[in-house]
Amino acid sequence: MKGPLVAGHDTLPWFYVDVEAVPLSGLLTLTDPDLLQHMTVMRLVPGDAVVLVSEAPDGPQLCQCQIRQLDRRQATVEVTAVLPVPEALPINLTLVCALIKQSHWDWVLQKLTELGVAKIVPLQARRSVVQAGRDAAKKHQRWCSIVRHAGQQSQQARRPELSDVLPDVQTFVDSLAQAQTSPSNQWVAVARRQGTVQVAAVPLHQAVAQLPQAAALTVAVGPEGGWTDDEISAMVAGGFLPVWFGPSVMRSETAAVYV
The missing domain is CATH 3.40.1280.10 (SPOUT methyltransferase, trefoil knot domain)
Structure with missing residues (x-):
């Protein structure tokens, strides 16, 4: 993982990704049309930080990522920090x-x-x-x-x-x-x-x-x-x-x- 934890990361846009785990090293390519459309609507560009949420078998995983490449067909991101997962409701x-x-x-x-x-x-x-x-x-x-x-x-x-x-x-x-x-x-x-x-x-x-x-x-x-x-x-x-x-x-x- 590279890069600092962005201050106020709780204000970053969140996106669910359909993978069991986000790779903590290397790059991840995203091709979900709905996700790409929302990134475009939000006017995100390479260099912007986002939070990806994956649903691993043992619970959700939150990763702060930096967009490396983005176009209409795919986005490439790199994990910069693993974030703590908020506790679930008591009920x-x-x-x-x-x-x-x-x-x-x-x-x-x-x-x-x-x-x-x-x-x-x-x-x-x-x-x-x-x-x-x-x-x-x-x-x-x-x-x-x-x-x-x-x-x-x-x-x-x-x-x-x-x-x-x-x-x-x-x-x-x-x-x-x-x-x-x-x-x-x-x-x-x-x-x-x-x-x-x-x-x-x-x-x-x-x-x-x-x-x-x-x-x-x-x-x-x-x-x-x-x-x-x-x-x-x-x-x-x-x-x-x-x-x-x-x-x-x-x-x-x-x-x-x-x-």
Whole structure:
């Protein structure tokens, strides 16, 4: 490695690279079109410093690099310093989010990424206005791009894992059972009164107080019209604790980031 650590390196632009490890000696050639486009948009030139984030099997790797060569086809960089990796959140948080309108959904993906959520699970709820449909794969690719850009902008060393869209609540509950996931820290956000059923929900502050340190937590947030009674029943039967977020009627996107 050559060159000094740039003062204020936390202000440098971050880029995710699809390699398990950035070579600490020699040059690395980058050809990802999306990365090159962003470097061009940011008017980066040879000599500029950037931070590359790679996802190694044992955790993320952060390297400060200097651009040696840059054009529309490729960029060549050299590592000048290895940077410390910020600690992960004390709670490994998975958000199960029912699909909502596209503009609101894009916002949710951005904010959950910025907040450091570990995993995002899109779910086709009974009352979801938006349907994944035949172009589900295309939508998922677009969502991954949103998560990637939000993570780079907010300097997240760990991007959220974005799962495929699950077709319904029962499929989701069954997948947890097959994975033998512990139900001890699984919440479903509900209204005080769910349809015609009075839900015995725990207030959010009480549920948070009962969480152990370094816990893994899964929270399911419903669509604009809320969960159906059957969906609530399926999740409760699967070990989910109904949690009440408060007297205010929240939009789905607000509830997702409120956690």
